[in-house]
Every structure is written in structure tokens, then in C-alpha cells.
Amino acid sequence: MANNYENNFFQPHNTPSDFIPPKSNLNYTKRIKLHFAAKFKIYLKISYGIVILAIFIFGLLTGMGYTISLQKKSEIQNQNVSFLVELYDTVKENHWDKITDEQLTNLYRLGVEKLTGKPQILKKPERASLVNLLDDWLNNYDQTKQQELVVTLGDAILASLSPQNRSRLYSNDKQQELRNKVNSTDPTTDLYFVLGVDKNAPPDKINQIYQNKITTLKDDTSAEAQQQLSSAKRAFETIGDPLARTTYDKTGAEPTIVYKICEPDILYLKIKQIAPTTIDEFKQRLQETANDNLKALIIDLRSNFGGNIDTLPYLAGFFIGHNQYAYDYFRKGETEPHKTVTEKISSLARFRRIIVLIDKGTQSTAEVLATTLKKYNIGILIGETTGGRGTVENFFPLKTIIKDNIEYSALIVKAVTLRDDNQPIEGRGVEPNISIKDKDWQQQLTDYYNDRNLTSITAELLVSK
Numbered sequence: 001m002a003n004n005y006e007n008n009f010f011q012p013h014n015t016p017s018d019f020i021p022p023k024s025n026l027n028y029t030k031r032i033k034l035h036f037a038a039k040f041k042i043y044l045k046i047s048y049g050i051v052i053l054a055i056f057i058f059g060l061l062t063g064m065g066y067t068i069s070l071q072k073k074s075e076i077q078n079q080n081v082s083f084l085v086e087l088y089d090t091v092k093e094n095h096w097d098k099i100t101d102e103q104l105t106n107l108y109r110l111g112v113e114k115l116t117g118k119p120q121i122l123k124k125p126e127r128a129s130l131v132n133l134l135d136d137w138l139n140n141y142d143q144t145k146q147q148e149l150v151v152t153l154g155d156a157i158l159a160s161l162s163p164q165n166r167s168r169l170y171s172n173d174k175q176q177e178l179r180n181k182v183n184s185t186d187p188t189t190d191l192y193f194v195l196g197v198d199k200n201a202p203p204d205k206i207n208q209i210y211q212n213k214i215t216t217l218k219d220d221t222s223a224e225a226q227q228q229l230s231s232a233k234r235a236f237e238t239i240g241d242p243l244a245r246t247t248y249d250k251t252g253a254e255p256t257i258v259y260k261i262c263e264p265d266i267l268y269l270k271i272k273q274i275a276p277t278t279i280d281e282f283k284q285r286l287q288e289t290a291n292d293n294l295k296a297l298i299i300d301l302r303s304n305f306g307g308n309i310d311t312l313p314y315l316a317g318f319f320i321g322h323n324q325y326a327y328d329y330f331r332k333g334e335t336e337p338h339k340t341v342t343e344k345i346s347s348l349a350r351f352r353r354i355i356v357l358i359d360k361g362t363q364s365t366a367e368v369l370a371t372t373l374k375k376y377n378i379g380i381l382i383g384e385t386t387g388g389r390g391t392v393e394n395f396f397p398l399k400t401i402i403k404d405n406i407e408y409s410a411l412i413v414k415a416v417t418l419r420d421d422n423q424p425i426e427g428r429g430v431e432p433n434i435s436i437k438d439k440d441w442q443q444q445l446t447d448y449y450n451d452r453n454l455t456s457i458t459a460e461l462l463v464s465k
Contacts, residue, residue, distance in 0.1 A: 079402055080143075080150045083398065083408075084153065085130070086398055086400045087158075088108070091158070091167075092104065095161060096331045096414055099161070101127060105130045111157055111160075112134070112137050138150070158410060161413065167410065168410075169409075172406065175395060178411075183276060184254050184273060185254070191235040191248065195209060195210060203240070210235075210236045210240060213232045234254075237255060238255055243255075243288075244281075247280075253276075253277045255281060256272050256275050256278045257269055257285055267296070268298045269299050271300065273366075274304070274306060274311050274312070275311065276308055276311055278311055279315060286345060296355070296449075296451070296454050297353070297354045298461065299357070299379070301357060302358060306365035309392050313326060314340075316372045318344060319378045323340060325338075325339055327372050327375075327417060327418070329415035329418070330416045330417075331415040331416075335418070336415065353379075353454060354378060355380055356370055356379050356382070357458075358432055360387050360429075362387060367390055367425050367430050370386060371418075375420035380434060381430070381431075382433065382434045382441070382445065385435075389426065390427075392413065392415040395411055396411075
């Protein structure tokens with residue numbers, strides 16, 4: 001009876017697969033021991049597995065942590081290399097020309113050679129090999145020297161790009177200085193102080209003080225006096241003109257257009273540079289003279305270094321109308337047409353004769369404006385072939401910081417502009433319709449417009465800039 005009880009007890013309906021069934025030659029105690037021994041082996045195997053897995057995971061996490069630590073350490077140690085590599089990528093992506101890895105890595109190699117005075121070996125003309133070269137080179141110097149060398153090399157690389165010396169490395173403050181120049185602003189100069197008048201001075205008081213300065217300085221030929229006279233004239237052109245003064249008080253921008261009426265019917269507009277404010281200035285000057293009986297317009301672009309290229313679609317539209325193909329860029333082997341965005345100014349229709357004066361000092365955006373007017377036969381270009389500085393540059397900020405609180409941007413030529421004959425302006429310039437080098441240029445102009453007075457006024461203007 002006992003045996004039957006034991007057999008029934010150890011054989012339930014859900015018998016585990018690892019349970020050792022009782023045998024007739026084993027007593028109750030042995031069967032218990034065998035059962036738990038089997039269970040122990042399974043638990044032991046599981047425990048071993050868990051331990052091994054835990055060791056593996058621990059090792060993996062430790063390895064990953066060590067690797068991340070090394071990477072972070074490497075990033076800190078090679079921050080200067082990272083800066084130069086970011087510059088490399090920025091040039092590759094944004095430069096107007098299809099520059100290859102071989103060309104760009106060679107520029108870097110030559111730059112390092114010049115700084116070290118020793119030949120450098122680049123295993124392959126590729127980015128990865130360049131990183132190794134830069135790392136080996138910079139590790140020879142302390143952090144301060146590395147930063148100095150990186151800035152020097154970065155600027156040299158950019159300056160070496162085609163066209164040379166157009167692309168450069170700019171710190172924040174230098175970048176702002178250039179932006180101020182393009183926007184016709186000068187935060188370092190107070191024109192009221194230059195002229196010696198109060199900011200609330202009435203127009204007649206400003207005019208009186210200016211005339212007194214002219215009287216005092218005009219006979220003094222010293223360099224200092226001539227500089228004072230020039231500064232006074234600059235100040236008066238701004239705060240002595242109601243419209244220009246209002247703009248200056250609001251934005252700090254000095255006027256980009258100076259105008260006068262040359263008797264009896266000629267409007268003279270001197271565009272000193274092209275800035276965002278030039279758009280409103282141009283419209284305002286035409287509006288001011290709308291009631292005058294004017295028949296001829298002289299636009300003077302001489303010594304205009306250019307300026308803001310984004311202003312051009314507005315300015316060109318005043319002459320040729322909205323949505324017209326005004327000018328072209330050339331970038332990465334392809335032509336990019338640019339259209340106007342403004343309507344024609346109706347008051348321009350009164351000018352039956354238009355002259356555009358150009359010279360070697362006419363550059364960049366001013367050259368593009370000149371070639372657009374020439375392309376659409378808006379007047380006649382007179383003077384000399386322009387400077388041939390036909391590039392469009394943009395600032396591209398660099399994210400890698402190599403010095404505390406100093407950020408750098410790469411000024412890169414992103415496109416070259418084209419003339420009316422689809423040839424690059426760069427290195428060629430824009431040619432006049434009538435060259436003042438021709439002995440009979442005045443007769444050519446008279447024959448063209450049949451207006452001797454216009455010819456005479458033009459000749460007088462060409463004598464004085």
C-alpha cells in the first residue's frame with residue numbers, strides 16, 4: 001500500500017520532462033536525491049549563462065564608454081583639425097568652381113609646407129589622408145600656437161582659390177566691418193560731430209557751418225586740411241540733405257546717390273555704391289525731380305566698388321520691367337539666370353537720352369548693372385572698360401570654435417557674373433559703347449544723340465570725379 005502511495009505521489013498529471021521516474025530498485029530517498037540533482041544541474045547551467053552574459057554586457061558597455069571617452073578626448077585634442085576639415089567641406093560645397101579633392105588637398109599640403117618650411121607627404125589626395133597630415137603637423141605645437149597656425153592656413157587656403165584673394169577667412173568683428181561697408185554704414189563715425197553741428201540743428205545752420213568750413217579750408221593745400229575738407233563734404237552730403245538726413249538718423253546709412261540738375265534739362269545721378277538703401281534713394285530722387293522739365297539722364301557709376309548684389313533685381317527692374325532676365329551667374333559649370341522683381345518706373349520714360357559713365361573703378365555689382373543696361377540698350381556706356389571684378393561672395397559660418405568667444409566665417413566666391421555677351425566679367429570687365437580713349441569720342445556721342453550740350457556736360461563730368 002505504501003508503494004502504491006509513493007508511486008501516485010511522484011507521478012502527477014503534469015510531470016516535468018526532467019523528472020526521473022521511480023524505478024523499482026530505487027527507494028524513496030534516492031529518487032528524491034536524483035530529482036534535485038537534475039534540477040541543480042539545470043540551475044547551474046542557467047547561472048553560468050547569466051554570469052557569462054553579465055560579464056559580456058559589462059565588457060561591452062565598458063568598451064563603449066572607453067571608446068566614447070577616447071572620441072571625446074580626440075575631439076578636444078583635434079579641435080583645430082576639425083576646424084580645417086570643416087573649412088574643407090564648406091569650400092567643396094559652396095565654391096563656384098568644381099574643385100576636386102586632389103586640387104583642394106594639394107592646396108592644404110602646399111600651405112603646410114609654406115608654414116613649416118618642410119616638404120609634406122599626403123598619402124592619397126583625399127580627405128582622410130589630409131586629416132592625418134593636419135593632425136601630425138599640429139601635434140608639434142601647443143594649443144595657442146595651433147590656433148594661430150589654423151587661422152593663418154585657413155585664410156591662405158581661401159585666398160588661393162580662384163579668383164585669388166576674393167575668398168577669405170573673417171572673424172566676427174571683421175565680418176561686421178565688411179557688412180557695414182556694403183550697407184553704407186559707419187558706426188565709428190558721427191557725421192554731426194565731423195561737421196561740428198548739433199543733431200537738432202536746422203538745415204540753414206548746417207549749411208552755414210559747412211560753407212564756413214569750405215571758406216576756411218579751400219586755400220589750404222596741406223594734407224590735413226584736404227582731409228578735413230573731404231570729411232566735411234561727406235558729412236554735408238548726408239545731414240545737409242533732408243532725405244539723406246532722415247535715413248541716416250533712422251538707420252545710420254549714408255546716402256549712396258548724389259544728384260544735381262545740369263541746366264537746362266539734364267539730371268545727373270552719381271551712384272557711389274549699391275546698398276539696400278539705394279532702391280528707395282533712386283525712387284525718391286526721381287520723385288523729387290518729377291515736375292522738372294528733364295529730358296536727359298546721366299548715371300555715374302565711376303569708382304563704384306559695387307556692394308549688395310541682392311539689390312540688383314530691384315534696381316534693374318526700374319529700367320527694364322518686372323520678371324525680365326536681367327543678368328546671369330555661372331556656378332559649378334552651369335548658368336543661373338536672374339530675373340528682375342520690380343516694375344518699371346514710369347518717370348524714367350521722360351529721359352530720351354541716357355548716358356552711363358564707367359571706368360576702371362566700376363566693379364562687382366556696379367559692373368553687372370552696367371552690363372544689364374547695355375544688354376537692354378538702356379542708354380549708352382561711355383568711359384573705360386570696368387575693373388573686371390565679377391564675383392559674387394557669401395559668408396558661410398563655421399561651427400567649429402577654436403578660440404573662446406571668437407567665431408569665424410568663410411567668405412567664399414559662390415558664383416561669377418557674366419557680361420551681355422555671356423563672357424565672364426571677371427578679368428575682362430564691361431566694355432563701353434564709346435571709349436574716351438578714342439580721340440573723337442565726343443563727336444561719336446554727338447552723332448549718337450545729336451545733342452552738343454549733353455556732350456559738353458558729359459565731358460565736364462569726366463574731367464572731375
